[in-house]
Amino acid sequence: MGSGNAAARQIPLHHFNVRQLLEPDACTRCGECLNWCPVYAVDKKEGITPRSKLDTLKRLLKSQNGLLARLGNKQVNSSQVDEFVRAVYECTVCGQCHYVCPVRIDTPELWEAVREALVSAGYSQPGDQAPYLEKIKQFNNPFLEPAERRRAWADQAAAAGRIKPVKNILKDPAPVLYFVGCTASYDPKVKTVAEYTAAVLQKAGVDFGILGENENCCRGKLRRMGDPAFAALGKENVDVFNTLGVKTVVTSCAGCYKTLKQDYPKLGRENFEVLHITEYLDRLLDEGRLSFERSLPLTVTYHDPCHLGRHNHIYDAPRRVLQAIPGLTLTEMERIRQNSRCCGGGGGMKLAYHDVQVAVTTARLHEAEETGATDLVTPCPTCALTLLSGTDAAGTSIRVRHELELVYLACGGENPTA
Numbered sequence: 547m548g549s550g551n552a553a554a555r556q557i558p559l560h561h562f563n564v565r566q567l568l569e570p571d572a573c574t575r576c577g578e579c580l581n582w583c584p585v586y587a588v589d590k591k592e593g594i595t596p597r598s599k600l601d602t603l604k605r606l607l608k609s610q611n612g613l614l615a616r617l618g619n620k621q622v623n624s625s626q627v628d629e630f631v632r633a634v635y636e637c638t639v640c641g642q643c644h645y646v647c648p649v650r651i652d653t654p655e656l657w658e659a660v661r662e663a664l665v666s667a668g669y670s671q672p673g674d675q676a677p678y679l680e681k682i683k684q685f686n687n688p689f690l691e692p693a694e695r696r697r698a699w700a701d702q703a704a705a706a707g708r709i710k711p712v713k714n715i716l717k718d719p720a721p722v723l724y725f726v727g728c729t730a731s732y733d734p735k736v737k738t739v740a741e742y743t744a745a746v747l748q749k750a751g752v753d754f755g756i757l758g759e760n761e762n763c764c765r766g767k768l769r770r771m772g773d774p775a776f777a778a779l780g781k782e783n784v785d786v787f788n789t790l791g792v793k794t795v796v797t798s799c800a801g802c803y804k805t806l807k808q809d810y811p812k813l814g815r816e817n818f819e820v821l822h823i824t825e826y827l828d829r830l831l832d833e834g835r836l837s838f839e840r841s842l843p844l845t846v847t848y849h850d851p852c853h854l855g856r857h858n859h860i861y862d863a864p865r866r867v868l869q870a871i872p873g874l875t876l877t878e879m880e881r882i883r884q885n886s887r888c889c890g891g892g893g894g895m896k897l898a899y900h901d902v903q904v905a906v907t908t909a910r911l912h913e914a915e916e917t918g919a920t921d922l923v924t925p926c927p928t929c930a931l932t933l934l935s936g937t938d939a940a941g942t943s944i945r946v947r948h949e950l951e952l953v954y955l956a957c958g959g960e961n962p963t964a
């Protein structure tokens with residue numbers, strides 16, 4: 547990073563579309579975003595607010611481009627840009643500010659474009675973000691696991707008789723691809739999510755397969771943290787999916803879902819539909835292909851993942867699936883749907899500003915606890931991991947569960963296997 551009053555590095559404009567170049571001027575500085583930002587709620591620094599970041603971005607771009615730049619205007623020096631970089635990354639890119647902004651500045655898209663432009667200009671991501679992204683690029687997953695182990699969860703579960711063998715879709719075509727993702731494939735704390743998903747799809751008689759050792763990371767984290775390599779690596783995945791001839795791609799991760807559903811179509815046309823597993827299960831329930839045979843007498847509360855809710859407007863399908871489970875009562879938190887409070891895990895916050903992330907996570911866990919629910923349910927392994935990691939700090943005994951665990955149990959599945 548630069549230092550002192552030296553000139554800031556030139557920010558390349560091609561990372562922004564025309565609308566994004568105009569958005570910093572549209573901010574009225576009304577301050578409504580401050581009332582809702584989950585990060586500002588736990589770290590009250592004006593510099594991290596959307597209005598402050600928009601103001602710095604405006605001055606930065608004007609000082610480097612157009613008439614003011616030609617007149618030698620230097621409104622932002624390199625140490626101010628260093629501060630700006632810090633602020634741009636002290637953000638979970640949850641999208642809450644977009645929803646409450648009276649001029650509807652598309653902040654999530656803008657923050658990601660700013661990150662990419664800053665990285666292209668030579669400013670590196672803070673904390674452990676850059677090495678984390680390097681792992682994804684080198685090993686195709688952030689866990690440094692070999693590709694051959696990517697379908698181990700399926701083979702082990704089938705060998706133990708818990709599920710039927712899962713097809714390798716490259717050898718044995720199927721109309722539905724289950725895109726498992728790195729977290730459910732490898733992370734021991736949540737890899738049962740993949741097994742639950744496979745078991746439920748098998749119970750519903752869905753003809754599906756997985757890519758196994760040929761499944762790449764969705765590479766969405768590259769986009770979230772501003773790595774310009776996302777465009778080429780994401781396009782590689784779109785091309786692989788398009789050759790499969792599948793009708794539907796389902797995923798049990800909200801982060802993978804956002805990448806497949808929103809980011810990939812900007813890189814190349816997809817010849818398949820993309821559904822989150824809860825959307826697909828909602829459809830199967832509606833068509834009568836899936837039913838629940840076991841009552842679960844639980845009072846649960848539901849956490850909307852930002853990538854599924856605010857970013858993709860999927861609020862009802864996961865709730866309908868939960869409410870179809872006999873005996874289960876759903877009780878809602880104060881902040882839900884488009885105003886759901888982020889779990890703290892988005893946008894690489896865990897890797898850059900861990901203490902701030904823990905504070906955001908704690909706030910969400912306390913909100914969940916206030917409902918009196920025994921279980922906090924979310925349909926995203928990354929949200930589940932983040933919330934799970936915060937229970938000690940929050941001093942709560944609420945059980946954090948991926949929604950598929952409850953679906954699996956309601957289908958008659960036996961208790962957690964790992």
Ligand code: SF4
Binds near residue numbers: 596640644
């Ligand atoms: S995206 Fe979320 S965390 Fe980032 S500034 Fe907006 S409200 Fe705050």
Ligand code: SF4
Binds near residue numbers: 575579
């Ligand atoms: S809500 Fe929108 S217009 Fe108001 S200060 Fe925030 S970004 Fe600016």
